[in-house]
Amino acid sequence: MTIVAAADGSALGNPGPAGWAWYVDENCWQAGGWPHGTNNQGELMAVLDLFRATEHVAAEPLRILCDSQYVINCITKWMPGWKRKGWRKADGKPVLNLDLLKDIDAAIVGRNYTFEWVKGHAGHDLNEAADDKARAAATAYQAKRQPPRGPGFPNTPAGGAATAEAKEPAAAASAPVAGNAAAALPAAAAPFELPGHEQPDLFSSLEEEFAPAGGTAVDAVVALERELLTPSVRADVSRVAVLLHPDFEEIGASGRMWTRDAVLASMDQGAAKAPSMDVLAVDLLDPATALLTYRSTDHRGTALRSSLWRLLEGQWRLRFHQGTPEA
Known part of the structure; x- marks a missing residue:
C-alpha cells in the first residue's frame, strides 16, 4: 500500500x-x-x-x-x-x-x-x-x-x-x-x-536563496507576498513593518503615492477574505532583487499587480508595489 x-x-x-x-x-x-x-x-x-x-x-x-x-x-x-x-x-x-x-x-x-x-x-x-x-x-x-x-x-x-x-x-x-x-x-x-x-x-543559504535553478528566492518572495495578502497579517502592524522595506512606496489604483509610514498608519483592521493570487512571473533582476507579477481576485474584481522585493540584511522586504484594476 x-x-x-x-x-x-x-x-x-x-x-x-x-x-x-x-x-x-x-x-x-x-x-x-x-x-x-x-x-x-x-x-x-x-x-x-x-x-x-x-x-x-x-x-x-x-x-x-x-x-x-x-x-x-x-x-x-x-x-x-x-x-x-x-x-x-x-x-x-x-x-x-x-x-x-x-x-x-x-x-x-x-x-x-x-x-x-x-x-x-x-x-x-x-x-x-x-x-x-x-x-x-x-x-x-x-x-x-x-x-x-x-x-x-x-x-x-x-x-x-x-x-x-x-x-x-x-x-x-x-x-x-x-x-x-x-x-x-x-x-x-x-x-x-x-x-x-x-x-x-x-546562515549559509543566501546564495541558494537567489539561485534561479533552485527556485528558492522565487518560493520565498511568493510566500511573503501571499502572507501580506492574509487578513490576519494585514491587521498586524508589527509583522507588516518587518515585511516592508524602509523605503517602501506604492502607487495605488487611484494614482496616489503611498509611503511605508502612510500604509502602516492606515492598515485595515477588518477581517476581509484574502484575495486569490495567480502568479504570472517572478524575475530575479540581480542577486538581491526579485520582481513578482501576479493577478489578484477578490469581491471587487481582478487586478494586475507588480511587487519589487529587495534582500536587505538577509530578509526579503517589499520595496515597491503597484496594482492596476482590470477592465
Whole structure:
C-alpha cells in the first residue's frame, strides 16, 4: 500500500524561526524546527524525517507531495552529479545544506519513492496541512516555546530515529548551539537534534536563496507576498513593518503615492477574505532583487499587480508595489 504524505517547511523571515512537517492525516504527522533557518532547510528536514519515520515499513512505496522544486530537484536530479564532483556544484562551490542532503542520500537507499510537485497555497488538503504544521512549529520557535510535534508514524519502534528528536536528553536540550539563537532560549524551548545529525549551517543559504535553478528566492518572495495578502497579517502592524522595506512606496489604483509610514498608519483592521493570487512571473533582476507579477481576485474584481522585493540584511522586504484594476 502506497504511503502518501506531504512535506513542507516554513521560515518566518527566511531566514528566521523555522519549522518543518510531514503529514499523512491527523493521526499520522510530525513536525519540528529551529530558532533560525530557511524554507529550504525546513523542506529538506521534512523529507528526511519522513524517510526516517517510515524505515520500519520500508517495503511500502512512498509518494511525497512537495511544493518546493528546489527540494525535488536536489534529490531526483542534482545529487548524483554533486556526489561525483565531491559534493560540489557545477561552478566548483560547495553544495549548500550539505549535512541534510547527505543524510537524505543515505536515507533513500533501497527505498521505493516518488516525488510529486504540488502548487503551494492552492487548496491541496495534504499540502495545506503540512504547511500549517510547519508554520506552527516556526511560530512556536519565534515565541521561544516548544512546537507541537505530532503523533509520528504508527508503530515506529521505540527509540527509533523518527522519534529521537523529541526524546533528546534534557541536558542536551539546554546546551548552547553555536551559530544560532538557541542559547537565548529557555532550556525547555531549545532545539533538539537527531542523533548523528548536526544542525545545518543556518546562515549559509543566501546564495541558494537567489539561485534561479533552485527556485528558492522565487518560493520565498511568493510566500511573503501571499502572507501580506492574509487578513490576519494585514491587521498586524508589527509583522507588516518587518515585511516592508524602509523605503517602501506604492502607487495605488487611484494614482496616489503611498509611503511605508502612510500604509502602516492606515492598515485595515477588518477581517476581509484574502484575495486569490495567480502568479504570472517572478524575475530575479540581480542577486538581491526579485520582481513578482501576479493577478489578484477578490469581491471587487481582478487586478494586475507588480511587487519589487529587495534582500536587505538577509530578509526579503517589499520595496515597491503597484496594482492596476482590470477592465
